Amino acid sequence: MNQKSIIEKIIQHKNQPNLRFALKQKTEQFTDRLFYTLFDIDTPVAENLSLLESQFDGLVDLACWDVNKSCKKVWESYVGKLPRILERLNMDAEATVNCDPASLSIEEVYMAYPGFYAIAIFRLAHELYKEGFPLVPRLMTEYAHRQTGVDINPGAHIGDSFHIDHGTGVVIGETAIIKNDVKIYQGVTLGGLYVAKHLHKTKRHPTIEDNVTIYANATILGGETIIGANSVIGGNAWITASVPPNSTVFHTPEIKIKTLPNV
Known part of the structure; x- marks a missing residue:
């Protein structure tokens, strides 16, 4: 050619x-x-x-x-x-x-x-x-x-006195609602459970009520998911259902330590 x-x-x-x-x-x-x-x-x-x-x-x-x-x-x-x-x-x-x-x-x-x-x-x-x-x-x-x-989609709704600490890897989807005095840390995702194109006009991302803290690498998914006021979401938590107000949610990893004998 x-x-x-x-x-x-x-x-x-x-x-x-x-x-x-x-x-x-x-x-x-x-x-x-x-x-x-x-x-x-x-x-x-x-x-x-x-x-x-x-x-x-x-x-x-x-x-x-x-x-x-x-x-x-x-x-x-x-x-x-x-x-x-x-x-x-x-x-x-x-x-x-x-x-x-x-x-x-x-x-x-x-x-x-x-x-x-x-x-x-x-x-x-x-x-x-x-x-x-x-x-x-x-x-x-x-x-x-x-x-x-x-990564914050401009369509999200975010209330007053919002704090993102460190920031790297944070994702907030288009239909997310974040109310007042919310704090989130690096790696947090407020995302959708499904990515089908026909859901474009529906609420696909979670609602975070007042005074919630979400620690690093937590993932919260779904348009019907509501994190109740004054709750704390621990690091690495995976949430696809609503959490009542005044709750603490945490992920407990299984840690195994293997020590090699002296050679």
């Missing part, structure tokens, strides 16, 4: 007319500016809101494929929600300071904690998700996932 044929074949199989990777790059730039605008003390708010609006217009041009839907109006609604989002994120940061004895200052949480960064980008993406803005919210949370190892 000569080069001309190769080129023709590649063009023939590039069959997604809306697949522009510039959208991915521009979403990441928008996300970075948004984060700095909310938190960095040296970043001017007024100037950056104007720049963010311009960047958002570029995302609309790339992502809003439905000509009958006015995506440009989304920015007006979204920017009005930023103060409340920031207020909630400050509560998340305070929860981390209060939960983690290793945190030396709240500034450390904002700048160095992957769990906080993942929560921040989730909350910013979630409001766009609720507006029905296509693809961009998922690109935002995937950007955070790539940087932190924390």
